[in-house]
Amino acid sequence: MISILIVDDHAVVRAGLLALLDGEPGFTVAGECGDGDTAVRLAQRLRPDVVLMDVRLGAGPGGDGIDTTRRILTAVPGTGIVVLTSYGSQDAVMRAIEAGARGYVLKAGEPEELFRAVRTVAAGGMTLAPGAAERLISRVSDPEPLLSDRETQVVRLLARGHNNRDIAAALFLSEATIKTHLVRIYRKLGTGNRVSTVAEATRRGLIEPG
Structure with missing residues (x-):
């Protein structure tokens, strides 16, 4: 038993x-x-x-x-x-x-x-x-993370519905830096907007479903 x-x-x-x-x-x-x-x-x-x-x-x-x-x-x-x-x-x-x-x-x-x-x-x-x-x-097989820790933090905040200003304040960064992170994230995930980025990151297991 x-x-x-x-x-x-x-x-x-x-x-x-x-x-x-x-x-x-x-x-x-x-x-x-x-x-x-x-x-x-x-x-x-x-x-x-x-x-x-x-x-x-x-x-x-x-x-x-x-x-x-x-x-x-x-x-x-x-x-x-x-x-x-x-x-x-x-x-x-x-x-x-x-x-x-x-x-x-x-x-x-x-x-x-x-x-x-x-x-x-x-x-x-x-x-x-x-x-x-x-x-x-x-x-x-691919131990290097697709997104950096900071980029993952940005995507998690995106998933919670935060805008660039809120994300910048939460991470103690400038809005310009957040925009730069988003450009890199879009390129890495092959996405073009916030909604598709959150969906793709979730699909890949990079963030947890909300």
Whole structure:
């Protein structure tokens, strides 16, 4: 029997996962919680085979899912952690793996993908959702980021609907510098306006969906 700890800051999501996993042969949900600090304590007490970890975890105590993954593996080395998330950006995939997660599953995927990931990780293996695997391969084969850190910051602010003046103020830069960044971003992404730039950056996994 594979014992599982569910960590997600949305009670409805936890309830859905509990019902889904408890109905699958060979699985038992040992516990569930909604924040990082509680997750670490439960992992130490329950010693689950697999932790299903929401990558964000909202604003609860103990940090996001990546930080909590690191803390659990420090406290209980060898725990199998499957990161469960609604998006699959390159950054999120890489951060999860670097933190020690051995599985990465998208919430929009089929239940069988989740079941397979739990079984694989419980057996000591590693698994990634197809979309996440593609992003990881892309990152490894082309480790140089398409956009610089500053350019990524600009695109994230674009995605939030900020104009050039707001972006300049947020980043402590001049509007002329922001315009220069936008020209370079458009060229790199092959786009010609703000809307298509945000859409293309999201499609490529350079920023998270809003």
